Amino acid sequence: MxxxxxxxxxxxxxxxxxxxxxxxxxxxxxxxxxxxxxxxxxxxxxAGVLSRFGPMFHAERMGGGLTLAAMAVPAEDFDRVAGQVNAFPEVAHNYAREHALNMWFVVATETPERVAAVCAAIEERTGLPVYPFPKLAEYYLNLRFKA
Known part of the structure; x- marks a missing residue:
């Protein structure tokens, strides 16, 4: 760069x-x-400098649903489960974290009701519980990273 x-x-x-x-x-x-x-x-x-380049949409303002979700994934299954979770088109921003809940991702859907259905489908596919953390308030930080 x-x-x-x-x-x-x-x-x-x-x-x-x-x-x-x-x-x-x-x-x-x-x-x-x-x-x-x-x-x-x-x-x-x-080159991987950018992981994603595209618009940011406010799903709720467009009538959709959105939640932050987390899972507790055994370390030996992490890559397999990440692949299963990431196969859902509604999933974005999947990250590993050092915590009991070690996989965090965003579920964004066309309707608010579909969020629960997608979380349930992820649970069924992975065999692990999904913990949704719906947004209660929004804070705009104007976050920037100096390149």
Whole structure:
């Protein structure tokens, strides 16, 4: 990752302009072509610098459901269970943690009622209980990482 990649990452954290050619607009700010911006983002994603690049949606505001969920997974089964959990299209942001509940992930669904059904399906597939932690309040932190 070079200085241009860092500048691009820092800029993209501020949002992408809602214009016909957003990557061209970002590129213009940074002295890059649209193709260069797209190529750099793809290269950083391919190299694992970015794990995900895409929009952030507020599922609840769109009529959907959302919960943070956790599981207690035996260490020897962790990779297998992670694969089973990640196979659900409703699952995102699956992380290992050093805690009795050592697997944490987000379940986002098209309807609030579907959250419980997805958690139940994960339990059935893995044979392990899923502990949902629904959001009670939302705090906006404007979190940024300096690249």
């Amino acid at each position: 070079d200085a241009t990649d860092r500048a691009l990452l820092n800029r993209l954290q501020d949002g992408i302009p809602l214009v016909d050619r957003p990557f061209a607009a970002v590129g213009e700010e940074l002295g890059l072509s649209e193709d260069a911006v797209l190529a750099r983002v793809a290269a950083m994603k391919g």
